[in-house]
Amino acid sequence: MTVAEPETQIALPVAATPNPAGLRRVARGLRLFARRSPMSAFWGCIAALIVFMAVAAPVLAPYEPLKSDFRAMTRPPTERHVFGTDQIGRDVLSRVIYGSRASLTVAIGAVLFGTTLGALWGLASGFLGGRFDLLSQRIIEFLQSFPDLILAMAIAMALGAGFGTVIVAISITRIPFGGRVIRAVVLSLKEMSYVEAARGVGASKLRVMARHILPQCIAPYLILATTHLGVAIVIEAALGFLGVGIPPPTPTWGNMLADSLNAGLIPPWWLVLFPGGAITVTVLAFNLLGDGIRDILDPRLRGAV
Amino acid sequence: MYSYIVRRLAFGLVTVFVVSVLVFVILRILPGDPLVAIFGMEGFTKLTDVERANYMAQLGLSDPLIVQYLHWLRDIASGNLGHSFFRAESVGDMIARRGPLTAEIAFLSVVLSWIVGVPVAIISALKPNSIGDNVSRFLSILFLAIPGFWLGMLIVLGLLFVFGYRAPLAGASLFDDPVANLQIVVGPAVVLGLGQAAYIARMARSSLLEVIREDYVRTARAKGLSRRPVISRHALPNALLPVITLSGILLGFVLAGSIPVERAFGTPGLGYSMFIAVYERDVFVMQNLVFLYSIIFVLLNIAIDLTIAWLDPRIRYQ
Numbered sequence: 296m297t298v299a300e301p302e303t304q305i306a307l308p309v310a311a312t313p314n315p316a317g318l319r320r321v322a323r324g325l326r327l328f329a330r331r332s333p334m335s336a337f338w339g340c341i342a343a344l345i346v347f348m349a350v351a352a353p354v355l356a357p358y359e360p361l362k363s364d365f366r367a368m369t370r371p372p373t374e375r376h377v378f379g380t381d382q383i384g385r386d387v388l389s390r391v392i393y394g395s396r397a398s399l400t401v402a403i404g405a406v407l408f409g410t411t412l413g414a415l416w417g418l419a420s421g422f423l424g425g426r427f428d429l430l431s432q433r434i435i436e437f438l439q440s441f442p443d444l445i446l447a448m449a450i451a452m453a454l455g456a457g458f459g460t461v462i463v464a465i466s467i468t469r470i471p472f473g474g475r476v477i478r479a480v481v482l483s484l485k486e487m488s489y490v491e492a493a494r495g496v497g498a499s500k501l502r503v504m505a506r507h508i509l510p511q512c513i514a515p516y517l518i519l520a521t522t523h524l525g526v527a528i529v530i531e532a533a534l535g536f537l538g539v540g541i542p543p544p545t546p547t548w549g550n551m552l553a554d555s556l557n558a559g560l561i562p563p564w565w566l567v568l569f570p571g572g573a574i575t576v577t578v579l580a581f582n583l584l585g586d587g588i589r590d591i592l593d594p595r596l597r598g599a600v
Numbered sequence: 601m602y603s604y605i606v607r608r609l610a611f612g613l614v615t616v617f618v619v620s621v622l623v624f625v626i627l628r629i630l631p632g633d634p635l636v637a638i639f640g641m642e643g644f645t646k647l648t649d650v651e652r653a654n655y656m657a658q659l660g661l662s663d664p665l666i667v668q669y670l671h672w673l674r675d676i677a678s679g680n681l682g683h684s685f686f687r688a689e690s691v692g693d694m695i696a697r698r699g700p701l702t703a704e705i706a707f708l709s710v711v712l713s714w715i716v717g718v719p720v721a722i723i724s725a726l727k728p729n730s731i732g733d734n735v736s737r738f739l740s741i742l743f744l745a746i747p748g749f750w751l752g753m754l755i756v757l758g759l760l761f762v763f764g765y766r767a768p769l770a771g772a773s774l775f776d777d778p779v780a781n782l783q784i785v786v787g788p789a790v791v792l793g794l795g796q797a798a799y800i801a802r803m804a805r806s807s808l809l810e811v812i813r814e815d816y817v818r819t820a821r822a823k824g825l826s827r828r829p830v831i832s833r834h835a836l837p838n839a840l841l842p843v844i845t846l847s848g849i850l851l852g853f854v855l856a857g858s859i860p861v862e863r864a865f866g867t868p869g870l871g872y873s874m875f876i877a878v879y880e881r882d883v884f885v886m887q888n889l890v891f892l893y894s895i896i897f898v899l900l901n902i903a904i905d906l907t908i909a910w911l912d913p914r915i916r917y918q
Contacts, residue, residue, distance in 0.1 A: 437618045440898045441890070442852030444859065445874075449626050449890050452878055529747050533860045536749055538879045552750065556863075564757055571750030579745040586741075 328591060335587020342580040349395040356389035360546045372565055379565035381554060387565060390546040391573050397547035398577065401461050402527035409466030410523045413473020414516050420474065421481030422504050428478075435471040443468035447530050448539055456542040461534060465527050473519060480515050484508050514592040521585030525578040532574050548574050604909055612902045619894045620676075624669050627887045672887070681888045691888045694873055700773065702862070702869035704781075705788045706854045710847060712793030717800030718840070722831065724801070725808035736801060743798035748791045748857050752864030755787055769866055784868070788861045795857065796850045804843045811839040841912055848904035855893045 329336035348355060357377075358364075364384035372379045378387035420431035438446070450464035484490060485508070493507050534540035535549020543550050548570040555566035647655070661668070675681050681691035689697075720740070724733040759765045767783045811817065812835055820830045862871035870889070877885035 437615060437622065440615050440619055441622075441894050442856035442897055444856035445890055445893055448859070448874075448878055449623070449886065452881060452883075452886060453626050525745065532747055533749065536860050537863065537875050552753065555753075561760060562753065562757065564761075567750070567753045567757060571747065571753070574750065575742075575746050578747075579742065582741065582745055 328587065332587040332590055335583050335590070338580045338583035339587065341576065342584050345395055345577050345580060346399065348392055349399045352393050352396055356386075356392045358386035358389045360385065360389045360393040361544050362386075369563055371563070378569045379563070381551075381566055382557070387551075387569055390551055391548070391569050393546045394548045394551060394570060394573065395577070397458075397541055397545060398528050398531055398574070400458070401465065401531045401541070402524045404462040405465035405469055405527040405531075406520050406523045408462065409469030410473040410516070410520050412466070413470035414477040414512065414519070416470065417474035417477030417479075418481055418504065418509065418512060421478035422485060422500075422508060431474065431478075435474050438467070438471045441468075443526075444530055444533055447534060448537065451534055451539040456539060458541055461531060461540055464534070465530050468530065469523050469527065472523070473516075476515060476519055477512055480512055481508055484511050518585055518589045518592060521581055521588060525581040525585070528574060528578050528581070601909065605906060608902055608905055612898060615898050616895055619898065620673070620891055621669075623887055623891045623894070624672065627883050627890070628665070628668065676888075676891075691885055694885070695870060695889075695892065698868060698870045698873055701781075701785065701867065702858055702871050704785050705792065705858060705862075705867070705869060705871075706851070708785060708789035709792035709796060709854055710851070712789060713796035713800050713847070713850070716793065717797035718804055718843070720797070720801040721804030721808060722836075724805045725812065726831070728809065737805075740798040740801045743794050744802075746795075747860075748795050749860035749864040751794075752787065752791045752861050755791065756865060767865065767867075769868065784865075787865045788858065788867050788869075791861050791864075792854050792857050796847070796853060799846060799850055799853075800843055803846045804839065807842050808835060808839040811835045814838075841908060844904060844908060844911075848901045851900050852897050855897055 325336075328339075362385065364380065364386075366384070367376065367380050368384040369382050370376060370380045370384075376386050376388065378391060380386055381390070416431060420428040441449075447464040447468050450467060451460050454460040454463065490503060490507055493503050498506070531540060531547070532549035532552070535547045536553045537549075538553060540549050541547050543554070551570040552567065555562035555570075663671070679692050681695070720736045724736045727733055756766070759767075767787055768780045773781060812831075814835075817830060817835050820834045821827075825834075858869065858871035859874045860871075861867075862869050863875045866872075873885065874889045874893075876882070877889060
């Protein structure tokens with residue numbers, strides 16, 4: 296998952312194999328992106344850096360994230376521990392760096408699973424219509440009658456703590472949104488004359504759906520997916536903060552914030568500032584990247600997603 | 601109009617029923633053994649089979665699931681909502697004692713979100729791409745990204761460091777002790793209000809920009825009205841309709857957001873008890889609170905839909 300991926304889609308509407316000409320087109324697409332929305336390109340780079348940080352965590356982190364140093368407990372930031380240490384002497388900087396792994400894995404997992412499933416469901420229900428559509432719409436409405444964090448909490452609590460559980464819990468909250476947006480897109484596409492033409496020459500329903508409707512849904516899907524990444528990161532952090540996320544000692548930003556409150560009535564400021572700052576910067580980066588992708592791919596979708 | 605109200609309410613009833621079934625399925629059928637939750641894994645293994653069976657019978661967990669579900673419905677109808685695993689207080693009493701605080705927070709935060717969001721949107725929309733517009737857009741993007749509970753923790757810490765001030769931790773009712781009550785409520789309300797204001801400012805800005813380009817606004821200007829009444833009397837009422845709907849959807853954001861935010865502030869409200877329930881894996885409390893929050897969310901959204909239909913004849917006569 297790198298930032299280059301979405302842009303590839305802009306520059307090459309038809310899937311292309313990586314060859315010199317293809318690479319040049321990708322580079323041109325990226326340049327175009329940077330020129331049209333420099334702000335988004337900048338935050339896209341930040342997002343790429345965060346992804347890099349997660350991948351290269353063992354190299355970047357100055358200390359082991361789980362190793363306690365009992366000679367240096369609850370120390371404010373110093374030169375040795377740039378972000379300070381927590382109550383049992385673990386280096387906060389290393390934990391923040393490793394925390395990006397949990398956040399991004401959960402967010403990407405939830406989007407790949409939940410948003411995609413929702414999108415495919417929306418595609419099918421919008422395209423097939425009829426009773427299936429009616430039933431799907433009702434199910435989606437029922438799912439949406441829970442505020443999403445509460446639904447995620449209930450599911451995470453019921454299934455017991457763990458990486459997989461958190462991903463499933465957040466995915467389920469993403470399904471209705473994916474379904475709604477893509478269904479609306481499909482409903483308008485269905486009326487297009489090129490779809491009618493495809494039907495006219497005798498293409499089967501499945502073929503029309505896969506070859507003519509699906510490719511047009513990729514742009515809205517990408518926009519939706521980047522926005523959902525941000526939402527998923529916040530929900531994951533909230534779950535960790537409430538004690539139903541990925542169980543400790545795995546360092547996640549939400550767990551770190553929850554731990555800071557266990558220190559006593561007044562949490563040390565460095566235990567609060569840095570993990571929360573990491574959440575904010577990451578969410579900001581993905582949201583602004585998403586905005587930029589939306590502006591380029593489809594200005595008409597402004598406000599719709 | 602009447603048929604619209606009836607249809608909306610009927611669907612609301614169905615939703616309430618389905619939500620209750622979903623909550624029951626998620627929290628009572630999915631989880632493993634509730635005794636493990638109560639006694640912990642270690643305590644659970646120490647229990648004999650007879651003890652286990654006794655506890656299950658006491659908690660009403662050895663009945664068939666359908667009977668358990670009907671018992672729950674009976675508890676809801678009688679209003680006491682069953683008991684917590686760990687505490688003597690019935691869930692109904694807990695809601696009555698702690699609910700008002702959270703309701704106050706929710707109400708204040710919605711009011712605040714409009715007071716902040718709408719003027720910011722007007723400033724933005726009247727001069728697109730001006731400095732004011734860019735600053736307010738940046739702020740709303742920033743507040744969309746900041747998790748409310750983290751902002752809450754920062755506010756608590758900041759107040760402590762700078763003023764040595766901490767909001768009272770014990771609950772206080774608005775009528776008995778309004779000063780203490782407001783001190784407790786203000787923090788969470790501000791955090792949740794700003795979070796919503798960011799969404800509202802964004803939505804109201806784009807909605808206003810769209811309405812300002814409409815013919816009837818140009819006509820109003822052309823017949824000689826000055827800018828101010830055209831905006832406030834002609835453009836705003838129409839531009840704010842979608843914002844009302846959004847505000848209803850954001851209620852979900854407030855209800856759910858109040859849980860971590862109340863945890864961050866240590867507010868003794870219902871959100872905090874939900875946090876405790878989750879933390880202790882207290883299925884009974886959780887089930888009732890999830891149901892309560894969803895019902896409030898559904899009913900308020902129906903109320904908002906009806907308000908919109910009342911305000912907007914285009915929907916009423918559809």
